[in-house]
Amino acid sequence: xxxxxxxxxxxxYGATEALAGIDIRVDSGKTVCLxxxxxxxxxxxxxxxxxxxxPRAGTIRLDGADIFGMRANRVAALxxxxxxxxxxxxxxxxxxDNLALGAWxxxxxxxxxxxxxxVLARFPRLRERLxxxxxxMSGGEQQMLALGRALMGAPKLLLLDEPSMGLAPLFVEEIxxxxxxxxxxxxxxxxxxxxxxxxxxxxxxxxxLETGRITxxxxxxxxxxxxxxxxxxxxx
Amino acid sequence: MLSQQLVNGVLLGATYALFALxxxxxxxxxxxxxxxxxxxxxxxxxxxxxxxxxWGFSIWLALPLAAIGSGLxxxxxxxxxxxxxxxxxxxxxxxxxxTLGAVLALYSAMxxxxxxxxxxxxxxxxxxxxxxxxxxxxxxxQFLVVGTxxxxxxxLVALMRGTRLGVGIRAMAERPDAAELMGIDTARLAALVSFxxxxxxxxxxxxxxxxxxxxxxxxxxxxxxxxxxxxxxGGLGDLRGALIAGLLLGVIEVLTAGxxxxxxxxxxxxxxxxxxxxxxPSGLFGQAVxxxx
Ligand SMILES: Nc1ncnc2c1ncn2[C@@H]1O[C@H](COP(=O)(O)OP(=O)(O)OP(=O)(O)O)[C@@H](O)[C@H]1O
Ligand SMILES: [Mg+2]
Numbered sequence: 001x002x003x004x005x006x007x008x009x010x011x012x013y014g015a016t017e018a019l020a021g022i023d024i025r026v027d028s029g030k031t032v033c034l035x036x037x038x039x040x041x042x043x044x045x046x047x048x049x050x051x052x053x054x055p056r057a058g059t060i061r062l063d064g065a066d067i068f069g070m071r072a073n074r075v076a077a078l079x080x081x082x083x084x085x086x087x088x089x090x091x092x093x094x095x096x097d098n099l100a101l102g103a104w105x106x107x108x109x110x111x112x113x114x115x116x117x118x119v120l121a122r123f124p125r126l127r128e129r130l131x132x133x134x135x136x137m138s139g140g141e142q143q144m145l146a147l148g149r150a151l152m153g154a155p156k157l158l159l160l161d162e163p164s165m166g167l168a169p170l171f172v173e174e175i176x177x178x179x180x181x182x183x184x185x186x187x188x189x190x191x192x193x194x195x196x197x198x199x200x201x202x203x204x205x206x207x208x209l210e211t212g213r214i215t216x217x218x219x220x221x222x223x224x225x226x227x228x229x230x231x232x233x234x235x236x
Numbered sequence: 237m238l239s240q241q242l243v244n245g246v247l248l249g250a251t252y253a254l255f256a257l258x259x260x261x262x263x264x265x266x267x268x269x270x271x272x273x274x275x276x277x278x279x280x281x282x283x284x285x286x287x288x289x290x291w292g293f294s295i296w297l298a299l300p301l302a303a304i305g306s307g308l309x310x311x312x313x314x315x316x317x318x319x320x321x322x323x324x325x326x327x328x329x330x331x332x333x334x335t336l337g338a339v340l341a342l343y344s345a346m347x348x349x350x351x352x353x354x355x356x357x358x359x360x361x362x363x364x365x366x367x368x369x370x371x372x373x374x375x376x377x378q379f380l381v382v383g384t385x386x387x388x389x390x391x392l393v394a395l396m397r398g399t400r401l402g403v404g405i406r407a408m409a410e411r412p413d414a415a416e417l418m419g420i421d422t423a424r425l426a427a428l429v430s431f432x433x434x435x436x437x438x439x440x441x442x443x444x445x446x447x448x449x450x451x452x453x454x455x456x457x458x459x460x461x462x463x464x465x466x467x468x469x470g471g472l473g474d475l476r477g478a479l480i481a482g483l484l485l486g487v488i489e490v491l492t493a494g495x496x497x498x499x500x501x502x503x504x505x506x507x508x509x510x511x512x513x514x515x516x517p518s519g520l521f522g523q524a525v526x527x528x529x
Binding site for chain 1: 400403404406407410411413414415416417418419420421422423
């Protein structure tokens, strides 16, 4: 059962090439992580897959359907939901409104309420802050909101771009424990992280991205033990 | 005397507010200074003129027709002029130049078609008798102005604050990309926002035409100056600010004309603009309410 298949993906910003033809595959029910240094092209990969960027060439398939060049709102309607880098919550709206927006495409109020209860059960801190402006919460709480907002859309494939970025260690731990829960429940996840050790710990499979090219891939446990990876990304 | 002038000022300010609301809505959500906005105002007035003169419509039909027509023109112009620029992520100056060129062309085309003369709505389009209350005269036209403004403002606030669609529009105003990731069709919402802003401008054009009984192609251009004052003083993208600043400007203009000199109206308006920008660069109320709840 395949979920996401990316082949020969090229993305350029003007004349500079950010992705020089990468292949990535995320099988249904698996957690796959993409690690790489600053500027390697991780965010570019995420934005190209979710439709926020128009790639120059390649193929992108979601459950067999061609989504190359499709606009992001239509990709989202197919169940591919991205938690963008830097959280991108709607700071000037309430927490409740942010969650409601995550279920924008759902018309059934009862279903929306059911999902909201699930999300609030997973993130109890959000319940106390439902009427608060999202922008007034701490960074960690905002990241939980961003994750909860995506879960309101019941993702078939969840794209997470550095969910632990800039968070205090306690929050990082909490975020990764939630990701581990999601994985256990069978959510299909493509995770981008600079915190490579934590990412490799929860992932099934891993890719290493270096300046727009995949330079290494394999089961996460093997990648985690690779001397080159340890030297470059695991502070070894 | 003073109370009559205050009433007149509020009535005038109501149309300024209506005009500025559409302008600030467009700017706040679409984040583009679209100078064709003033043209929708002229277009609304001319549609009402034709609807009443040529087709014999009553003002009750002409007003919504003009508003809808202006809204559609706004959608069309936004699509023609700005879609490409948005897709390419062009700098703000580009949209400023493109819409400036376009609006000048539109006004000249309109002048060529309809002539530069001042035209009037049919005299019987609305009753001439006025209500006198405690010595203050309010004409039926003025009632229509306040009534329409009040209804449209309340409807806009209800839409933005109380509906799912409004929350989507506010989300898009803050972060278009994130909104798109929620599955929001931002292109469609942008068209809706263009329509709403054109609708408000068009309604404003009819009401001014009715109140002053003077319609000519460049009327939107004169309105744009005030529109800028109001949306900057009120805070860009701030609906409540635009409403309050619009009413204030109307009152100030009427008082200036009544107690100083009617030639000073504009000078006073711009002096206020400069003073506000010096002291409070983000507007009288300090923040954009449309985006910051
Ligand atoms: N909008 C843009 N315009 C031009 N170049 C860009 C743009 N966005 C990214 N780039 C360039 O593309 C390359 C890849 O950037 P990208 O943001 O995908 O990296 P990243 O792996 O996500 O990095 P980080 O870990 O810092 O988030 C970088 O060289 C970056 O400078
Ligand atoms: Mg990045």
